[in-house]
Amino acid sequence: MEHVIELRSVERSFVTEPDFADRVASMFGAKSNAKTLRAVDGIDLTIGPSEVVGLVGESGCGKSTLGRIVAGILPQDKGDVLFNGRMLADKTKLKDGSGLGIQMIFQNPASALDPRQKIGDAIAEAPVAHGLTQRSGARKFALSALQRVGLGEDALDRFPHEFSGGQRQRICIARALAVDPRVVVCDEAVASLDVSIQAQIINLFLDLKQELNLSYLFISHDISVIEHVADRVAVMYLGQIVEIGATRELLENPQHPYTKALLAEVPTLDKNLSEEHALKGELPSPLNPPSGCRFHTRCPVATATCRLERPALEHWKCDHQVRCHVVTAGKQNSGC
Amino acid sequence: MRNDPLLSIKGLRVEFPTQDGPLVAVNNVDLDVARGEVLGIVGESGSGKTVLGLSAMGLIDRPGRLTAGQVVFDGQDVTKYSESGWRNIRGNRIAMIFQDPTTSLNPVQQIGAQMIEALQSHRDISRDNARQIIRNAMVRVGINSPDERLNAYPHQFSGGMRQRVVIAIALLNEPDLIIADEPTTALDVTIQAQILRDMRRLSRDTRTSLVWVTHDLGVVAQIAQRVAVMYAGRIVENGPTEKILKSPCHPYTEGLIASMPANALPGERLHSIPGGLPQLSKLPAGCSFAPRCNYAASACNMSPKLIQISSDHAVRCVSPLDGGS
Ligand SMILES: Nc1ncnc2c1ncn2[C@@H]1O[C@H](COP(=O)(O)OP(=O)(O)OP(=O)(O)O)[C@@H](O)[C@H]1O
Ligand SMILES: Nc1ncnc2c1ncn2[C@@H]1O[C@H](COP(=O)(O)OP(=O)(O)OP(=O)(O)O)[C@@H](O)[C@H]1O
Ligand code: SF4
Ligand SMILES: [Mg+2]
Ligand SMILES: [Mg+2]
Numbered sequence: 001m002e003h004v005i006e007l008r009s010v011e012r013s014f015v016t017e018p019d020f021a022d023r024v025a026s027m028f029g030a031k032s033n034a035k036t037l038r039a040v041d042g043i044d045l046t047i048g049p050s051e052v053v054g055l056v057g058e059s060g061c062g063k064s065t066l067g068r069i070v071a072g073i074l075p076q077d078k079g080d081v082l083f084n085g086r087m088l089a090d091k092t093k094l095k096d097g098s099g100l101g102i103q104m105i106f107q108n109p110a111s112a113l114d115p116r117q118k119i120g121d122a123i124a125e126a127p128v129a130h131g132l133t134q135r136s137g138a139r140k141f142a143l144s145a146l147q148r149v150g151l152g153e154d155a156l157d158r159f160p161h162e163f164s165g166g167q168r169q170r171i172c173i174a175r176a177l178a179v180d181p182r183v184v185v186c187d188e189a190v191a192s193l194d195v196s197i198q199a200q201i202i203n204l205f206l207d208l209k210q211e212l213n214l215s216y217l218f219i220s221h222d223i224s225v226i227e228h229v230a231d232r233v234a235v236m237y238l239g240q241i242v243e244i245g246a247t248r249e250l251l252e253n254p255q256h257p258y259t260k261a262l263l264a265e266v267p268t269l270d271k272n273l274s275e276e277h278a279l280k281g282e283l284p285s286p287l288n289p290p291s292g293c294r295f296h297t298r299c300p301v302a303t304a305t306c307r308l309e310r311p312a313l314e315h316w317k318c319d320h321q322v323r324c325h326v327v328t329a330g331k332q333n334s335g336c
Numbered sequence: 337m338r339n340d341p342l343l344s345i346k347g348l349r350v351e352f353p354t355q356d357g358p359l360v361a362v363n364n365v366d367l368d369v370a371r372g373e374v375l376g377i378v379g380e381s382g383s384g385k386t387v388l389g390l391s392a393m394g395l396i397d398r399p400g401r402l403t404a405g406q407v408v409f410d411g412q413d414v415t416k417y418s419e420s421g422w423r424n425i426r427g428n429r430i431a432m433i434f435q436d437p438t439t440s441l442n443p444v445q446q447i448g449a450q451m452i453e454a455l456q457s458h459r460d461i462s463r464d465n466a467r468q469i470i471r472n473a474m475v476r477v478g479i480n481s482p483d484e485r486l487n488a489y490p491h492q493f494s495g496g497m498r499q500r501v502v503i504a505i506a507l508l509n510e511p512d513l514i515i516a517d518e519p520t521t522a523l524d525v526t527i528q529a530q531i532l533r534d535m536r537r538l539s540r541d542t543r544t545s546l547v548w549v550t551h552d553l554g555v556v557a558q559i560a561q562r563v564a565v566m567y568a569g570r571i572v573e574n575g576p577t578e579k580i581l582k583s584p585c586h587p588y589t590e591g592l593i594a595s596m597p598a599n600a601l602p603g604e605r606l607h608s609i610p611g612g613l614p615q616l617s618k619l620p621a622g623c624s625f626a627p628r629c630n631y632a633a634s635a636c637n638m639s640p641k642l643i644q645i646s647s648d649h650a651v652r653c654v655s656p657l658d659g660g661s
Contacts, residue, residue, distance in 0.1 A: 016488060035484065058524050059478075059496030107495040107522060110436040150612045154356065162352070165435045165518065166381025166551075188495065191521045192435070194381050194551045196595040199606035206605070221496075221524040222552070228597040228606065247602070265529040267554030268598065269581050273533060279526050285481035 002085060004183055004215045005047040005070060005102075010079035012040040012065055016287065035287045039065040040076070041239035044313075047183065050213040052205075054230030054247065056221065056262065058283055061236045063219045064107055067185045070217055071104035083183070100130060103176040105189040107219075109168040113160040119146070120156035123175045132180060145178040146171070150200055166193045173201060177208070185217045190225060202229055223266045227251055232319075235259045238286055238294045241313060245320030255322045257299045293325065301326050340411065341368040342513055342545045343392060348405035350387050350396055356617040361387040363569035363619075365405070366642070369513070372543035374536070376556040376577060378592070379566030382613050385549045386435055388566070389515045392547075393432045394422040410512070428458040431506040435517040435549075437498040440505075441490040447501055448486030454505050473504040476534060478527050495522045503531060507538075515547045520555065532559050553596060557581055562648075565589050568614055568624040571642065575649030585645060585656040587629045623653065631655065 014037045039062040047053050055063050068074035069081060072088050081088040083102060106112045113122060123145050124138035133141040139156065146155055149170040160168055169192045176184060186205070190198045206229065208214045220226050226233055227247060234244040235256065243256040254260050264278040280298050284290050290297050296306040305325050313323045322328060350362040362384045369375050377385050390396055392407050394417060407415050409430065414422070434440040442450055451470045455461060461469075467486075474482035477500040490498055499522050506514055514535075520528040536559055538544045548560055556563055556577060563580050565573040565588065573586040584590045591609040593599070600606050611628040614620055620627060622637040629636070635654045642652045 014492065016484065016492065056524065059500070059522070059527050060494040064494060108436055108438045111438050152612065152615065154354075154615050154617075157355070162354075164382040164386060170381070188522055192381075192518060192551070194379065194592065195553065195597075196592055196609040197381050198551070199595040199597070199608035202597070203605050203608065206603070221522070221528070222597075223525065224597040228600065228602050262524065262526055265525040267525065267529070267552065267558050269554060269557045269593075269596075271554075271558075273529065273536065273558040275533070277526075277530060277533070283478060283480060283527075285484070287481055287484055 002049070003046040003082070004049050004051075004084060005045075005217070006080075006082040006085075007043050007045045007070070008080045008082075010040060010043045010066070010069060010076045010081060011038065012062075012069060012074065012076050013038045037286050038239050038289070039286065040069065043079075043241060045234060045241065045244075047215045047217060049215060050209045051232070052209065052216040052218050052230045054226040054233040055217060055219045055236065056223065056226060056233065057236030058238075058258075058262075059221075060283070060286065062239045062286075063236055064187050066236075067104060067187050067217060067219055070183075071102050071185045073104060100126065100179040101181055102183040102185065103179060103181040104185040105169075105172050105176050105187060107187040107191075109165070109172045109192070110160070112172050113168060115160055118157050118159060119163075119171055122160075122171070123178055126175075126179050130179065132178075141178070145174040148177070148204055149174045150197055166197065169193060170197070170201070177204075180212075181214070183215045183217070185219070187219045188221070189218075191220065191222065198225070205229065223251070223263065235262070238284065238289055240294065240323065242295065242323045243321065244313070245317070249317065249320050253320070255316055255320070255327045256295075256324050257301055257326075258295050293323075295324075338371060341408075342371045342373075342410055343367075343369040343547075344406075344408040345388075345392065346406045346408070348388070348391060348407065349403045350384075350391055350400060351403050352400045354617050356615070359617040360569050360619065361400070361616060362391065365569075365571055367564060367571065367574070369545050369547060371512075371545055372539055373562065374539050374546045374548060374560045376560030376563040377547060377549045377566060378551065378553065378556060378563060380568070380588075380592075380613050381551075382616075383566040384569040385566055386517055389432060389517050389547065389549060392515060393426055393430060395426075395432075427454060427511075428509050429511050430513045430515065431509065431511040433502050433506045433514065433516040433519040435521075437495070437502045437522075438490065440502055441498060443490055446487050446489055447493070451486070451501075451505055451508065455508050458509050469508065470504075473508055474501075476507070477501075477504045478530055479504075496524065496527065499523060500527070500531075510542070511544070513545045513547070515549075517549045518551070519548070520550070520552075528555070535559065553581060553593065565592070568619060569616060570624065570652060572625065572652045573650070574642070575646075575651075579649060583657075585649070585651045585658075586625075586653050587631050587657060588625050590657060591628075591630075631657075 016035045069076050120142040123142040127133045230247045233250050234241050243259045261278040292308045293306040296302040311323045311325045313321050314328045316322045345367040348365045351358040452466045455466045471482045560577045563577045567588045594607045626632040626636040640652050640654045642650045644650050
């Protein structure tokens, strides 16, 4: 099968800036305090045609960074990103329509919209520029894009600040879908919507997947949403994928100790908030990740090996891979 | 212990002028929050939850206006307050966690400096002392290595980390009332649970009142004793959380609960309430939900009042669903 998106050993680091005192000190020869934070650390991932890959993981583990790399908005430091088998060029350099093929819906809709641009113009701008619609038909085009996300004509001439948080989020969704993308990176795209509108948007995403073979990288902390939309799920922890598999298989049969803790905290209508935290200890700073398995400082089943050796992502079943010494011990590559 | 409500909103109306006439974002809302209570607010996107929260903080900006009603905080009608009166209580006795954390953090100032400012603007406190309080506040919301992180700028934090900074700032001055607008929307469930536990403890131990706006009904079930459901600027149902989530009496609430993905099979189309929120500047006569309601009848052409169906449960519907059916 041809992959629409393929990531090979992708890495991305950020250098945190030293503060003023550090900079002065380093001018006088002291060791600089600048630190490297590896936000995405060796990710291999594929997304097939009309496939939805869900991405979950602790806050700050690198999901948005990975999403931005897939969308071509942020360059990776190492590794390759392929779109339809071709190396993805830096999107900022693209002038032709091919840059529209991958769209991203951002986590913070407020900062994604130009405060001085009317909504109708914001939606029609790129489609007009790329000839997807005529300038004369732009208003109608924008209106039909807005109607798909449950907004109406009265939205066209208003400015972003006149909308509620969820309305702005839907405007961003309408704008991303208006350019006929092949792949959509959804970064908490439905988190700020009430469940009824959320349902409407998810139905829209699934319809487009069926009708137009759209593929999605779907970042969400809402496991029930992931369960509903995703064909496969990847779980990240401190920059790495620690578990990946078919959605049903992974959610019903989680293997990695982190995934298990994560699933234990999913709120439901009939579950009380337990007094006990499912995860012991605290999220280590990514500035200073633990040796060996990055989860060992909080893992309830860690062994001595876990503190020393880095586990690899290995097959547990054909449609299920896990990065954990204890889980994969003695259960190597069952023929996959 | 005092039993009068900490916050009491009466007949509140907030309007924004638009080309099509005034848009009524909050429409005759009555709401009490008891001391130490956790009140959940849910409702359709655009139904006025954020505007309601902002009006309790004195933060409705022109051209928006409070056109009727009162907001009584700890016995005082704060709608009469001047800007300097507000400055004494805002961020100090009442704190708000805003829906979009990017808008409440200054992009060109380091996180630590912003937190110190929030502390020192209300308290006479040394810088060292302030730094210690801030370090603890950061760890409390799960941000480790606070010393290195305090020098960072907001864009260097992930979405959820920014949201946690905003939560930490709201807690700094130990307010009596926290209005949290989607505070955990961008947080993974483990950190969300940690914050929910922390907030629940806070409300139990110090009788801090919390108003928790969220779309996540699971979160409501976990933290709120009572929930108010908003639709088109009005409260349409208000009562004990368990009752409302198990056997909602307003058709909108029923439709909302039926739309939860957990109530559908994976991959299948989700239920959603047909139609959309009416234009708030052109509200239909009668019940605003009638055009989308499965049960609408001719009596719904008359504006329904919020009626008390039991001592602690009120519904704005001419024929409330008989809970449990
Ligand atoms: N500054 C403004 N000018 C004009 N209209 C506004 C303004 N702020 C809000 N509104 C309108 O008021 C209504 C209520 O908005 P509010 O932000 O309170 O909704 P909400 O319930 O918080 O929705 P969400 O769940 O999407 O955040 C919306 O329909 C919105 O379009
Ligand atoms: N521009 C930047 N400069 C420095 N550090 C950054 C930058 N962007 C992200 N980071 C760091 O990279 C790490 C991963 O961030 P990212 O936004 O990808 O997390 P995330 O998984 O999306 O989290 P969340 O669920 O909270 O949105 C975080 O520790 C963050 O502080
Ligand atoms: S490798 Fe060891 S420390 Fe890491 S998750 Fe598995 S058991 Fe826990
Ligand atoms: Mg993110
Ligand atoms: Mg809001």
